[in-house]
Amino acid sequence: MTVNDDSFSNWKTREEIAESMIPIIGKLHRERDVTVLLHSRSLVNKSVVSILKTHRFARQIAGAELSVVETLPFLRALTTLDLGPSQIDLAMLAETYRADDRGLSVEAFTAEAVAGATGGNKIERGAGRDVVLYGFGRIGRLVARLLIEKAGSGNGLRLRAIVVRGGGERDIVKRASLLRRDSIHGQFQGTITVDEESGTILANGNAIKVIYADDPSEIDYTAYGVRDAILIDNTGKWRDRAGLSQHLRPGIDKVVLTAPGKGDVPNIVHGVNHDTVKPDERILSCASCTTNAIVPPLKAMDDEYGVLRGHVETVHSFTNDQNLLDNYHSSERRGRSAPLNMVITETGAASAVTKALPELKARITGSSIRVPVPDVSIAILNLQLARETSREEVLDHLREVSLTSPLKRQIDFTTAPDAVSSDFIGSRHASIVDAGAAKVEGDNAILYLWYDNEFGYSCQVIRVVQHVSGVEYPTFPAPAV
Template sequence: MTVNEDSFTNWKNREEIAESMIPIIGKLHRERDVTVLLHSRSLVNKSVVSILKAHRFARQIAGEELSVTETLPFLQALAALDLGPSQIDIGMLAATYRSDDRGLSVAEFTAEAVAGATGENKIECREGRDVVLYGFGRIGRLVARLLIEKAGSGNGLRLRAIVVRGGGDQDIIKRASLLRRDSIHGQFQGTITVDEANNKIIANGNEIQMIYADDPAAVDYTAYGIKDAILIDNTGKWRDREGLSKHLRPGIAKVVLTAPGKGDVPNVVHGVNHDMIKPDETILSCASCTTNAIVPPLKAMADEYGVRRGHVETVHSFTNDQNLLDNYHKAERRGRSAPLNMVITETGAASAVAKALPDLDAKITGSSIRVPVPDVSIAILSLQLERETTREEVLDYLRNVSLTSPLKRQIDFISAPDAVSSDFIGSRHASIVDAGATKVDGDNAILYLWYDNEFGYSCQVIRVVQYVSGVEYPTYPAPVA
């Protein structure tokens, strides 16, 4: 047999193993509300090839490819346990098992590692939490996709309604079509039908009521059977407490804004300061996509090296706020054609750092350039550290942060030498460290941080909503603090 045939046979064997993993992963998710991860990447509803690619990606982070032959036994061990709702990272199970010298079997080690999710310790499945979307633009539709994807066993978040301004003929059909097909993020993974008579979109079995209203005060959500819901405002029309309080109508318990909040509205970056949300807080903000991209790595660097001062320059994809062709715009420069120009503009991300990291005693400045790409941006974070270090030390540290720390869902790491912006479309991390572009000279460090300013940010929004709704389940093995 030739070498090529050996490689092909090996590939077919791995395909077969990955194929056998899919029903186990699906059953754990549907029946027990368990999300199986591989180095923070969900394996739920993934294809054979996607599972194999997730295993291969581990090579870029950990230095060697992770094999499905290594992770399958851990998945089988999980299936044999009495698990409660949780997130379990089989990549981390395999990695920690390698370094364990006690001679435990895979089943014994797995049972010990996830003990907090089994038996008397496990969280019991609870009734799902209603969610309402106010607005249905770029972020709203991606958040809707994520909510539908995460419906799982029905015990988590449930998208019940979408509120939009009244449209013309076939309004709901056109909006359903925009949910079904996206020029950047591709086709919706599932089926979508429209009940035009009752103004409902049915997506993967989830009935979503379309509500037409020009004013938040005009809606009584209880009339649609909605109760104790979290409303996600992705219009950006109201940003202070007074304006957002208009949403606190019958049926709505909390309001989450997908833009930087003003005044005393808490700006939350999941993974950094989400645990500071007060239980009785009814209004909060998820800050901006750029704030979510820079704050987690900034916190990581401050924790390890200390930060004296910094500057962030964001090279940002254009947005709906800009004009397609030159036309009047109330803001400076933004009236010029977005797909034809680089446009210097402002960013509030630097000032938002103080809200997310109040203990950071460092001045952070920032500016932004909009460029002619429709999605994915890069933040160039230049830092003066409190101690000298080396490029190798910083990269090793950030690689480990992306693998094992509490920030591993926020920070990703890539060492591919030819990575470009389109490679990060669909990334679920808030920020991806580009190892090849990183520069360190003594106490100066420059980090190049990619981020999908649409999808990655939407994932952060969902994480905040899961946390405040009480359905953010613990992750096992526990991240290293």
């Protein structure tokens, strides 16, 4: 048998194993509200090839490919346990099992590692939490996709309604079409139908009422069956407490803004300061995409090395706020054609760092350039550290943070030597450390951080909403602190 024959035979074997994993993963998700992960990447509703690619991607961050042969026994062990709602990372199970020298069986080790999600420790499945989207633009539609994707067992977040300004003929059909197809993020994964008579979009069985209103004060959400909901304002029209309080109408319990909050509105970056949200806080902000991209790596670097000062230069994809062709704009440079120019502009991300990371004493400055790509940006973080280090030490630290720390859902890591921006479309992390571009000399470190400023940010928004709604389930094995 030739090498080619061996390789193909091995591939077919792994395909068969991955195929056997799909119904197990699906059943755990539907019946027990368990999300199976691999290095923080969900395996729910993934194809055979996607599962294999996710296992192979482990070599980029862990140094070696993870085999389905190795993870399948842990997945099977999960089915024998009385699991409650949780997230379980097969890669972490496999890694910690390899490091364990007690000679336990896979079944015994798995039962011990996820004990916090079983028996008397498990979280009881709730009735779910209603969510309303105010606005249905770029972020609104991606958040909608994520909410629909995560509906799963029906016990988590439930997208009940979207609020938009009144449109013209067949408005709801056009909005459903924009949800169905996206030029950057591709086709919606599932089916979408429209009931024009009732003003409802049906997406993967989720009935989403479309409410037309020009002002928050016009709406009584309880008239649509919405109760105790979290409203996500992705219009950016109101950014202070007074403006956002207008959303606190009958049926709405909390308001989450998908833009930097002003005044005393808390700016929350999940993974960094989400645990500071007070239970009685009704209005909060998810800050900006760039703030979410730079704050987790900043925290990781400050915790290990100390940061004395820093500067962030953001090379950012163009947005709806810019013009397609030269035209009037309240900001002079943003009036120039976005697809044809690099445009110097301002960023509030650096100043927002202190809100999300108040313990960071370093002064952080920032600037930004908008460039002619429709999605994915890069932040160049130039830091003066409190002690000298080496490039190898910094990269080892950030790789470990991306794999095992509480920031592993925020920070990703790539060693791909040919990585470019389009490779990170659809990334669910807040930022991705580009190992090949990093520069470290003495007490100076320059990090290049990719981020999908649309989808990655939307994932952070969902994480914040899950946290404040009480449906953010614990991850096992627990990440190292």
